[in-house]
Amino acid sequence: MSSSVIRAFSVHLLTATGAVFAMLALLAAVDGRWGNMFLWLVVAFAVDGIDGPLARKYDVRTHAPHIDGALLDLIIDYLTYVFIPAYALFQSGILPGIWAWGALFWITLTSGLYFAGNWMKMTDNSFQGFPGCWNMMILVLFATEPPTWTIMTLILVLSVAMFLPLKFIHPTRTVRWRRLSLPIAVLWTVFGAWASVAHFDPGHVVQVGLFATSLYLLGAGIAQQILDRLAR
Numbered sequence: 001m002s003s004s005v006i007r008a009f010s011v012h013l014l015t016a017t018g019a020v021f022a023m024l025a026l027l028a029a030v031d032g033r034w035g036n037m038f039l040w041l042v043v044a045f046a047v048d049g050i051d052g053p054l055a056r057k058y059d060v061r062t063h064a065p066h067i068d069g070a071l072l073d074l075i076i077d078y079l080t081y082v083f084i085p086a087y088a089l090f091q092s093g094i095l096p097g098i099w100a101w102g103a104l105f106w107i108t109l110t111s112g113l114y115f116a117g118n119w120m121k122m123t124d125n126s127f128q129g130f131p132g133c134w135n136m137m138i139l140v141l142f143a144t145e146p147p148t149w150t151i152m153t154l155i156l157v158l159s160v161a162m163f164l165p166l167k168f169i170h171p172t173r174t175v176r177w178r179r180l181s182l183p184i185a186v187l188w189t190v191f192g193a194w195a196s197v198a199h200f201d202p203g204h205v206v207q208v209g210l211f212a213t214s215l216y217l218l219g220a221g222i223a224q225q226i227l228d229r230l231a232r
Helices: 003-030 034-057 069-091 097-115 134-144 148-161 178-197 204-231
Strands: none
Touching: 003 034, 003 069, 034 069, 034 134, 034 178, 069 097, 069 134, 097 148, 134 148, 134 178, 134 204, 178 204
C-alpha cells in the first residue's frame, strides 16, 4: 500500500472520529453533563475544520475513493451540529414546556431538509442558507441564558434563513476574508471550550467573545453579498 493511500485513509479515519466524539457528547448529554457534552462537540467542530483541508491536500477522492468522505462528514455534522444540540436544548430546561417541544421538532425537521438539499454549496465554497450550526448557537445560549422569546425568535429566524438565498461563509473554504475568518473561527472554538469547561459561567469576557465571534461568522457572508450589490 502506497504512502498516498495510507495518508488518504488516515484522513477518512480522522473524519470518522467525529462519530466517536458525537457518541461521547451524547453519553454526557444523557447524564446532564452539559459542559462535557459541549466540550466534545467543540472537539468535533475542530476536527470538522481541519479534515476538509487535509482531504484536499492528500486527494482522498483519488487515493481512497471507496469511502465517500463528503457523505461521512454530512452524517457526523447532522449528529454534532443538529441532533445532539437540539436534545440538549430540550432536556436542559432552558426552554419551558411546549416551547422546548416545539424547538426540538422544528430544529430537527428543518435541518434534515436542509442537509439533504442540493443548494447548500455556492461557487465560492460558502453555504447558501444558514448551514444548520445549531451546536454553535445553542452553546452561546447556554453561556448567556437569554429569555425564552429571544431563543424562539433566533430559532425561527435561523431556520427560515436555511432556505433563503443568503450567503454564510465557510471559515476555511471561503477565500474572501479568510485571513480574518479563520482566526475568528479559532477564537470561537477557544471561547466555546472555555465556556464548556467553566460549566457555562465563563465570565463577561468569554460571553462577549462568544457573541462577537458568532455574530461575525453569521454575518460575514451576508455582508459580502451587500458589498457586492453596492459595487454594481
